[in-house]
Amino acid sequence: METSPNTPTHAGRVVLVTGACGGIGAAIARRYVQAGAAVCLVDRDAAAGEALAARLRQEGGQVHFAQADVGNFEQCQAACDTAQSTLGPVDTVINNAGISPKRQGLPVPIWQMEPAEWRQVVDVNLNSVFHFTRLLAPGMVERRYGRIVSMSSVAGKAYLDIVAAHYSTTKAALIGLTRHLAGELGPHGITVNALAPGRIDTPMVAGAPQAANDAVTAVTPLRRLGTPNEVADACLFLTSDQAGFITGQVIDVAGGWLMT
């Protein structure tokens, strides 16, 4: 579809963003609102979700907030149901929710990791993507159109001593899942891609010791942290008509860090 430079690039689209109240998620949600999409915010934090939804509505957006723990299938199902009854069929899913538990700002060694913590990270970072794909892919297949982007990380592609094993494992698994889904869903008109951010200036990173951020900046060719808007812009591109022939890819948004 041809668009003029002034046409909102996602007008008419219905986008569901998970982890929408965090640094990157909120930037993504706002960018979609600015691009003319209706947006369903999904987050476990009800107060932050309602507040963000109210702000985005004031900015002119058609926005719905659905509280859910993305690691819980039934709660994801309820979120999808209210999103679709409020906004219409979801055609774009941004699997952004993710956690990276630390102790005193440091990653937990594998020999001290509690099984419950391992399972929680797998639920939130990985199983959530199965949940939303399982729930929303049927409608996409039926309508022969869909866009799915999952938030991996450079930590899913290379060893980093600043994250723990559960985090890097789930981020690597998302890359495998992205490639599989791209193959399986491509014949139905659905593209599936992943983003691999480097160090982005968000609350997740603000909790880390300053030295950890400085160390990353020193080995990042662009010599700074990334911004949430820079991740959001890559996300909007991957789900735009201009990216209609891109699928199964993992795009680093990392200032050249690692170049994996």
Ligand SMILES: NC(=O)c1ccc[n+]([C@@H]2O[C@H](COP(=O)([O-])OP(=O)(O)OC[C@H]3O[C@@H](n4cnc5c(N)ncnc54)[C@H](O)[C@@H]3O)[C@@H](O)[C@H]2O)c1
């Ligand atoms: N910030 C970075 O440097 C960086 C780098 C690489 C990848 N990422 C990835 O980008 C994504 C967003 O990161 P961020 O920095 O914005 O994180 P953030 O901590 O700022 O936000 C995460 C959001 O997810 C929500 N959330 C957490 N658990 C949830 C659950 N069980 N159900 C529903 N919502 C839940 C939180 O309430 C929060 O709003 C994550 O997947 C993260 O792993 C971040």
